[in-house]
Amino acid sequence: MARAVARVVARVVARGVWRLLRLAGLAALTVAFAPVTLVAAGTAAAGWWRGWPPRRLYAAAAWCLPMAAVWLLAIACWPGNDSRWPGNSGRWPDAGGRWPPGLGAGPAWQRVVAAPYRAWLAMWQLGAHGHVAAAAVAVAAPAIPLGILLGARAWAIRLHRMETGSGGRSPAAPARFDARLWRRQVRSAKALMSAPAALPVLSPNGAILTGATIRTVRHRAGRAAAIPYERLRSHQVVIGTTGTGKTTLLLRLWAGFMAGGLRRYAAGAAGRPLLVVLDCKGGASSRKVADRARRVLRDAGARSTAIWPDEAALSLWSLPPDRLVTTLLDLIEHGTGGAAYYTDVMETLVALAVTAPCGPPAGAADFQSRLDADWLLMAYAGRPPAPVAHSRQAIADVALRFSALWRRLGPGLDGTGTFDDADCWYCVLEGTAEPSVAEAQARALTDLLASYAVLGGREILLAVDEFSAVARRLPIWRLYERARSLGLAIQVSAQSWEGLAGTEDERNRVAATAEGGIWLLRTPRPEPVADLAGGRVLVDTSRRLAAAGTWEAAGSSRQVRVPVLDGDLVRRLDVGQVAYIYRGGVTYVQVKRLVGTQAALAAVSVPAGAEVAGRVAGADAVADTVPLPRVGTGPAGAGPAGAAPVPPDAGEVLDAAFGARRG
Amino acid sequence: MPVRAERPRRPRRPGLAVRDAPALIFAADMYGVQLDQLAALTGDDKSAKAAAARWKTLGYAATARLGPGPPWLWATRAGLMACGLRYAAAPPALSRLAHIRAVAACRLALESTAGYGAARAFWRAERRIRARHGVGVRQHLPDGEVHWPDTADVAWAGECWAVEAELTPKTVARTAAIMREILTRTGDYGCPAAEAAVPGRPPRHARALYVCSPAALPTVLRARAELGPLAARVDVRDLPADAHLPDVV
Numbered sequence: 001m002a003r004a005v006a007r008v009v010a011r012v013v014a015r016g017v018w019r020l021l022r023l024a025g026l027a028a029l030t031v032a033f034a035p036v037t038l039v040a041a042g043t044a045a046a047g048w049w050r051g052w053p054p055r056r057l058y059a060a061a062a063w064c065l066p067m068a069a070v071w072l073l074a075i076a077c078w079p080g081n082d083s084r085w086p087g088n089s090g091r092w093p094d095a096g097g098r099w100p101p102g103l104g105a106g107p108a109w110q111r112v113v114a115a116p117y118r119a120w121l122a123m124w125q126l127g128a129h130g131h132v133a134a135a136a137v138a139v140a141a142p143a144i145p146l147g148i149l150l151g152a153r154a155w156a157i158r159l160h161r162m163e164t165g166s167g168g169r170s171p172a173a174p175a176r177f178d179a180r181l182w183r184r185q186v187r188s189a190k191a192l193m194s195a196p197a198a199l200p201v202l203s204p205n206g207a208i209l210t211g212a213t214i215r216t217v218r219h220r221a222g223r224a225a226a227i228p229y230e231r232l233r234s235h236q237v238v239i240g241t242t243g244t245g246k247t248t249l250l251l252r253l254w255a256g257f258m259a260g261g262l263r264r265y266a267a268g269a270a271g272r273p274l275l276v277v278l279d280c281k282g283g284a285s286s287r288k289v290a291d292r293a294r295r296v297l298r299d300a301g302a303r304s305t306a307i308w309p310d311e312a313a314l315s316l317w318s319l320p321p322d323r324l325v326t327t328l329l330d331l332i333e334h335g336t337g338g339a340a341y342y343t344d345v346m347e348t349l350v351a352l353a354v355t356a357p358c359g360p361p362a363g364a365a366d367f368q369s370r371l372d373a374d375w376l377l378m379a380y381a382g383r384p385p386a387p388v389a390h391s392r393q394a395i396a397d398v399a400l401r402f403s404a405l406w407r408r409l410g411p412g413l414d415g416t417g418t419f420d421d422a423d424c425w426y427c428v429l430e431g432t433a434e435p436s437v438a439e440a441q442a443r444a445l446t447d448l449l450a451s452y453a454v455l456g457g458r459e460i461l462l463a464v465d466e467f468s469a470v471a472r473r474l475p476i477w478r479l480y481e482r483a484r485s486l487g488l489a490i491q492v493s494a495q496s497w498e499g500l501a502g503t504e505d506e507r508n509r510v511a512a513t514a515e516g517g518i519w520l521l522r523t524p525r526p527e528p529v530a531d532l533a534g535g536r537v538l539v540d541t542s543r544r545l546a547a548a549g550t551w552e553a554a555g556s557s558r559q560v561r562v563p564v565l566d567g568d569l570v571r572r573l574d575v576g577q578v579a580y581i582y583r584g585g586v587t588y589v590q591v592k593r594l595v596g597t598q599a600a601l602a603a604v605s606v607p608a609g610a611e612v613a614g615r616v617a618g619a620d621a622v623a624d625t626v627p628l629p630r631v632g633t634g635p636a637g638a639g640p641a642g643a644a645p646v647p648p649d650a651g652e653v654l655d656a657a658f659g660a661r662r663g
Numbered sequence: 664m665p666v667r668a669e670r671p672r673r674p675r676r677p678g679l680a681v682r683d684a685p686a687l688i689f690a691a692d693m694y695g696v697q698l699d700q701l702a703a704l705t706g707d708d709k710s711a712k713a714a715a716a717r718w719k720t721l722g723y724a725a726t727a728r729l730g731p732g733p734p735w736l737w738a739t740r741a742g743l744m745a746c747g748l749r750y751a752a753a754p755p756a757l758s759r760l761a762h763i764r765a766v767a768a769c770r771l772a773l774e775s776t777a778g779y780g781a782a783r784a785f786w787r788a789e790r791r792i793r794a795r796h797g798v799g800v801r802q803h804l805p806d807g808e809v810h811w812p813d814t815a816d817v818a819w820a821g822e823c824w825a826v827e828a829e830l831t832p833k834t835v836a837r838t839a840a841i842m843r844e845i846l847t848r849t850g851d852y853g854c855p856a857a858e859a860a861v862p863g864r865p866p867r868h869a870r871a872l873y874v875c876s877p878a879a880l881p882t883v884l885r886a887r888a889e890l891g892p893l894a895a896r897v898d899v900r901d902l903p904a905d906a907h908l909p910d911v912v
Contacts, residue, residue, distance in 0.1 A: 303847075303860060311863050646895045647870045648818035653778040658769075658874060658900035663884040 035123065035139045039147020040154060047155035051185030053221040054159065057152030064145035071141035075115045076108040102138060116142040165541040170551055182215065186574070189214045189590040192223055199224055199592045201252070201259045201300055208232065208256030210249070211591040214577065217564050218536060218585030225580065225589040229260035231516040232461060235480055237500065238493035239529065240521025245576040246493060247289055249519060249591045250465065253491070254293065255300040257461050258423065262301040264459075271458040271487070275302075275424040276449055278462070280438055280469035282430035290426045296594045302423035308445075310428065313415020316444055317367075319451050321360045325351045327447040328367075330473075331409075331440045332401055345391065349398050352376055364406045364414045371399035408437045413444055419452045431469025442470040446479060453486040463491040468499030475506070480513050489516070497528045517582035526570040533565040534584040683714045687723060687738060688746045692788035693767045695737035695755035698726075699905070700767050703775075718742065730760045732909035750794055761908050765828040766806045768906035769874045773809065773826075782815035795853040802859070803841050804852060808868070822869035828902065829879035838886035845871045846893050870896045876907070 030037045047057050078100075102119040104111060119139050126135035161167030162174045189212035192198055199209050207226035232253065240246040254275055261273025277293065279286040287310070294305040306312035319327060328350050334343040353370035354360050356379040361367035369375060373392045406414070419425060427445055431438035446462070453460055462483075464476065476492060483490055492510060494500045500507040511518060511532055520529050540560040543551040565586050570579055573588075580587045651661065686704040690696045696704075702711035715736050718724035723742030729735045740752035755763050770786050773779055787808040805825040813821040825845045833841075848867045850858035875883050880899070887897045 298859070647822065650817075650819050650870070650898070653773070653776050653817075654872070654898060654900060656776040656778065657772040658903065660900075662875070662880060662899040662901060663887065 033120075035120075035136070035143035036147045036150065039144055040151035043148045043151025044155045044158075047152065048158075049184065050188045051181050051215075052155075052188070053216070054152050054156035055221055056223075057148060057155060061145050061148040061152060064148060068141050068145050071102075072112050072115060075102060076112050078103055078111070119143075164539040164557065165543075166539075166555070166557070170549075171543050182569070185214045186577070186590065188212075193590060193592045201255050201594070202263065206260055206263060208253070208260055209592075210252050210256070210578075210580075211576075211589045214588040214590055216585070216587045219582070219587045225587055227517070227580070227582075229256075229264070231582070232257045232260070232491075233459065233489045234516030235483070235489060235514050236491045236516040236519065237511055237514040238491065238519040238521075239495070239497060239500070239523055240493075240519075240578070241495050241523055243575065244521040244523075244573070245578070245591055246521055247292075247465075248576060248593050249521070249578055250463065250491075250493060251289075251293060251296050251594050252591055253519075254424075254461070254463065255296050255594055258297050258302050259300040261459050271456070273423065274419060274458045274460045276419065276445075276460065276462045277424070277426045278429060278442055278445060278464045278470070279427065280429045280431035280442065280464065280466040282428055282432050282434075282438065286428045290428060293424070293426055297424050299594075304422040305424040305426060306417070306422040308425055308427040309410055309412025312417050312422070312425075313412050314417050314419070314425075314445070314448060315415055316364075316413040316448065317360065317362055318418060319448065321354050323447065323451055324360060325354050327444055328354070328402075330443050330447070331405055333436070333473075342394075345394050346398050346401075349376075349391070349395055352380070356380070368399065368403060368406065371395055371402060405440070408434070409441060409444075412441070413448075419449060419458075429470065431466060435469055439470045439473040442474045446474060446476075449488070450479065450482075450486065453483075453488045456487060458487070460486075460488045461491060462488060463493070465493050466499075467492045467494045467501075471499070471501050471506075476501075476510065480510070491516075496523055497525055517580055520565070520570055520579045520581060521577070522571065522573040522575075524571060526565065526567045529581065530563045530565040530567050530570075533563060533581045533586060535561045535563050536584075538562045683710075684746075686714060687718060687742060688748070689767075689770075690724065690736055691738035691743055691746050691748050691750065692786075692790055693770065694759070694763050694790055695735045696767050697735055697764060698733040700764070700771060701736060703771050725754065727754065729755065729757060730908060735760070748791075748794075750790055761830055762806075762828065764908055765830055765874075765876075765902055765906040766826075768903045769826060769828050770807060772903045778817060782811055782817050782820070784812070784815065785810045792852045795851075802852070803844055805845060805868075805871075809872075819869065823867055825868040825871045827871065827873050828906070829873055829875040829883055830902075830907075831876070832879040832882035835882055835885045835889065838882055839889045842871055842873075842886055842890055842897055843893065846890075846896055868896075870898055873897060873899045874902050874906075875899060876902050 043057055043060075046052070047054065099105075099118075102115055102122055104114060104118050106114070119142055123135045123139035126132075126138055158167065162177045165171065165174050168174055168177060192212040199211060201209060203209050203224065203226050207228050208231075210225045210227065213222055213225045236253075238246060238250060240249075254277070258273055258275060261270065264270040265272045275297070279289060287307075290305075290307045290310075294307070297305050308314065316327065317324065325347070329343075329347055332346070334340070334346075349371065353367060353376065356370065356376070358379055361370060370379070373395050376395070427441075429438035429441050442464075449460065449462060462479075464470070464474075467474075467476070476490060479488075480490060492500065497507060497511075500510050507528070511529065518529055518532070520526060537559050538561075539557050541555055541557040543553075543555040546552040564584060565579060565581060569588070573579070576591045576593070578589050578591055580589055654661070683705050686701060689704055690701065698708070698711050698715065701715065702708045705711045705714050715724060715726055718736075719726060721741070722739060723745055724736050725739050726734045726736045735755055737754050738746065738748075738750075738752065743750050743752055766789070770788075774786065787810060789804055789806050792804050792808065806828050807826040809824040809826060811817065811820055811822050811824075815821075827841070827845075829838075832838075845868050846866060847860050849861045849864040850867065873883050873887075880901070883899055887894045887899060890897065
């Protein structure tokens with residue numbers, strides 16, 4: 001018994017001694033290589049304090065290598081005591097046999113190999129004589145890169161241990177570590193954003209900077225969160241509840257699209273960019289956002305931003321006749337079952353009115369006047385179509401429905417403008433106050449845009465904000481499928497996953513075709529998006545409980561598959577923080593807010609008889625917008641159809657001052 | 664013999680300090696003028712030299728021979744304060760002497776016409792525009808604006824013209840871009856960026872007046888031809904004969 005106890009005591013003592021010896025050895029090494037130790041400790045501390053990824057520290061070590069290379073080259077080329085070198089009279093070593101720090105006798109290769117040791121030796125010698133600064137300089141070249149490398153490695157090991165659950169004193173330590181690391185990473189990102197002139201809209205290589213990177217998972221970790229311009233030429237989805245910074249993110253993306261597109265346009269690499277925003281919320285808040293968008297886009301280079309329908313109007317009647325018939329029918333809701341008969345009647349009558357021999361209608365009033373049996377009989381004189389002669393009541397019913405439609409839609413689709421007239425069209429749809437009107441308007445605008453995109457020549461981004469308001473009658477996934485071939489990219493934003501579309505199937509379609517990535521702000525249910533983001537393999541470690549509140553270092557590890565997107569983290573995201581999901585990786589970004597110069601919305605000229613409230617005016621009212629100028633030709637003022645007014649002849653003054661007019 | 668005590672002499676004062684105040688304001692607005700141009704404002708060479716001497720005595724102006732031809736005169740800080748102008752006092756930049764003279768010549772030529780005087784039009788100089796313009800905002804500023812009052816008895820009453828004096832040719836593309844920017848601008852200089860060119864608003868400049876040297880004329884005409892419908896609002900004229908520096912033809 002006593003022998004067994006003695007054996008246990010001996011084992012414990014031996015283990016203690018061994019540990020002490022190890023610690024003493026480590027301390028001796030730490031002191032002996034003090035410069036490297038100091039730099040490594042500083043590096044690891046910097047990585048911890050700023051929450052930097054180890055890759056960044058490794059890169060810092062790599063950037064120090066030129067310094068070390070130059071130092072070694074200088075040592076290799078040092079003249080030594082070779083008097084053949086110009087200007088060298090063989091004064092090294094000096095009379096006392098001393099060399100400069102880091103140098104010594106021997107051929108070049110031997111000097112290079114021995115340089116770190118000699119520098120280390122010189123450091124101690126200089127330090128012993130009180131020359132601390134000289135000692136630091138003597139050892140800096142080898143110590144700094146090595147120290148940074150070791151510090152980065154130590155920080156990487158620490159991160160890995162915490163990620164796998166094998167670090168810390170208790171199993172709960174990794175979770176606490178991660179929460180603290182997130183806070184420090186957010187602080188670093190905010191510090192980067194607050195630097196003057198940091199994070200412009202475009203990087204020098206043309207990528208779009210959205211903000212500062214907080215953390216990345218299976219994405220490249222850079223300080224600035226940059227996405228190539230081509231991502232915005234693909235479909236994207238933005239999900240975030242109100243007040244999470246969605247509008248700030250969207251403005252940033254739109255400004256990036258405009259700036260990047262204009263740069264490519266200037267280089268002759270692409271057509272002029274066109275941004276079309278369908279803000280389906282409506283009301284005063286949408287108009288405030290429109291004002292912000294105009295200012296931000298102006299700063300990004302957009303020459304003109306048209307706000308529809310407040311300041312500009314589009315012409316629905318510029319659609320090709322066959323397309324116009326379809327669009328007109330889509331604007332009106334139809335029943336199913338027995339009501340399909342009336343749909344067919346309406347389609348026939350609308351087709352007759354649009355494709356009349358005298359040409360398509362020029363406006364809503366013109367179209368309305370054609371929904372008349374006598375007009376149709378007169379237009380088709382000689383070969384009157386059968387439905388006209390027998391369906392006077394049906395014609396009157398169809399006319400009534402369209403009359404109500406024009407009254408509800410307002411003058412926004414009955415103007416003279418086209419998408420060609422501005423760099424950005426910000427369309428405010430009253431999706432909150434009048435959802436059915438907004439749905440019809442959205443349908444008409446997307447049809448117009450698709451028709452315009454067919455012409456080619458411009459790179460178009462269609463951004464649909466608050467998509468849920470119009471999702472019922474705007475099957476945007478249909479547009480998705482043919483948009484790329486038309487040079488049209490679509491960006492859909494909604495407050496939640498459920499707001500993306502009416503059914504789960506459509507939601508999956510919209511999200512699955514978002515080749516440009518998904519932007520996820522704080523949302524209470526990120527799981528569907530997390531499923532789409534994919535997973536990754538992680539090591540999960542369990543720890544053995546030794547006693548109450550203490551755990552042993554021993555345990556077991558296993559591979560587990562976890563989602564790339566941390567749903568809990570998404571639920572905790574602060575305002576302005578967003579997770580960008582792309583190709584199985586996630587980048588958490590602190591979005592930098594763009595502030596445009598202060599401006600007000602242009603004054604709206606309201607014609608007599610038009611109702612301002614709700615932007616609803618009578619179908620036969622004059623459009624309350626001034627026609628827009630064509631891009632590059634300037635504002636038209638009050639001139640008709642964008643033509644610039646010719647100023648009166650001022651020859652009597654100019655001729656007297658400067659002589660005859662030239663050209 | 665009674666000796667009459669001599670009256671102490673009062674120090675001679677300049678009298679009416681600024682007899683040609685509009686000329687001093689002109690010089691301040693245009694960065695500086697040469698004395699021959701000042702003579703056109705004051706009436707003749709003699710009165711111009713007298714005005715310059717008086718302003719120098721008062722500290723309102725400084726003169727120097729900066730380049731070929733007559734000396735240049737510019738307003739000092741005290742002169743600018745006297746005129747109520749908040750410009751930074753500095754002599755005309757040597758690199759811009761030719762351009763400054765050309766613009767001043769344009770202004771003199773326009774202001775000398777009967778129609779200009781009758782309409783009581785106003786020349787808003789580039790220096791005045793720049794003083795209101797925000798620092799750091801890169802936009803092209805015209806060499807001057809001519810504002811015609813609404814009450815003027817001319818067909819173009821209420822218009823604002825942009826005046827550009829072109830001495831040396833730029834590229835056609837650059838010139839066309841400047842013309843387009845001038846003609847599409849809707850806001851005043853110094854306004855928020857978003858109001859600079861707002862669709863639907865009337866343009867700020869009803870027309871652009873290009874006053875060109877023979878060297879720049881072909882480029883300006885080609886640039887105007889590229890504007891399309893906007894070309895109708897660009898008026899191209901020759902620089903006055905005395906717009907060039909004496910040894911520059």
